[in-house]
Amino acid sequence: MPFSLGFNFVYGVLIIIIVLAFSSLRILREYERGVVFMLGRFHKVKGPGMILLIPGIQQMVRMDLRTVVLDVPSQDVISRDNVSVKVNAVLYFRVVDPEKAVIQVEDYLGATSQLAQTTLRAVLGKHELDEMLAERDKLNLDIQTVLDTQTDAWGIKVANVEIKHIDLDESMVRAIARQAEAERERRAKVIYSEGEAQAAEKLLQAGVKLSTQPEAMQLRYMQILTEIAGDKSNTIVFPVPVNLLGALGDLVRRNGN
Numbered sequence: 001m002p003f004s005l006g007f008n009f010v011y012g013v014l015i016i017i018i019v020l021a022f023s024s025l026r027i028l029r030e031y032e033r034g035v036v037f038m039l040g041r042f043h044k045v046k047g048p049g050m051i052l053l054i055p056g057i058q059q060m061v062r063m064d065l066r067t068v069v070l071d072v073p074s075q076d077v078i079s080r081d082n083v084s085v086k087v088n089a090v091l092y093f094r095v096v097d098p099e100k101a102v103i104q105v106e107d108y109l110g111a112t113s114q115l116a117q118t119t120l121r122a123v124l125g126k127h128e129l130d131e132m133l134a135e136r137d138k139l140n141l142d143i144q145t146v147l148d149t150q151t152d153a154w155g156i157k158v159a160n161v162e163i164k165h166i167d168l169d170e171s172m173v174r175a176i177a178r179q180a181e182a183e184r185e186r187r188a189k190v191i192y193s194e195g196e197a198q199a200a201e202k203l204l205q206a207g208v209k210l211s212t213q214p215e216a217m218q219l220r221y222m223q224i225l226t227e228i229a230g231d232k233s234n235t236i237v238f239p240v241p242v243n244l245l246g247a248l249g250d251l252v253r254r255n256g257n
Helices: 002-023 100-101 108-124 131-135 136-154 170-212 214-229 242-256
Strands: 025-029 032-038 043-044 049-052 058-064 068-078 084-095 158-166
Touching: 002 084, 025 032, 025 058, 032 100, 043 100, 068 108, 084 108, 084 131, 100 136, 100 214, 108 136, 108 158, 131 136, 136 158
Parallel strands: none
Antiparallel strands: 025 049, 032 043, 032 058, 068 084, 084 158
């Protein structure tokens, strides 16, 4: 009987030891790390692989090091030129220091989300609407820089920020369309006036050259006559040099006298 009681006691102790061993065993994947605390104080960061904890003395917080894709909800933003728009974005970040992500902030996902929303409003509010629409890459970089600086104390690295949509009300869309149309008309008029100026300059140069070379003027007359001859019109306009008309006028006045 005593032998049986002793065997049961040893057997029970072995079972307790095995249960404690399995309960203290942790397996971390390649992208996971374990932040280990001993009696409430930070001990070390372990992983990946198999980790053995001292039951009742050590505790572990599991951290995921993969990139997190966070959708920033649509935010009401007032631009520097007092235009109200709705802007949403997507944020890519990951934990690079598990110790800070556990100790320095209670909920790093929620904190990063709230910080991204306020930063989005603050950065875009410093720019005009035209800059929001035309310089999106620059704004993405500005938001990323601000976020990365502030989340560094939490052990978080912001890899990228992308503005997804900038929504305008219908009246602002119509105003932008009118502005774009006016800008196209202005460019068309500028191009037309520049073309007229260049054409006038070329004609002036051609006139000066023809006036200094009578042979070239005669060739030009012949070309014009050839073009007129191919026309079906009954009227033929023959160009006469002004100096020839002046000579004929002097001849008529001399004969009249």
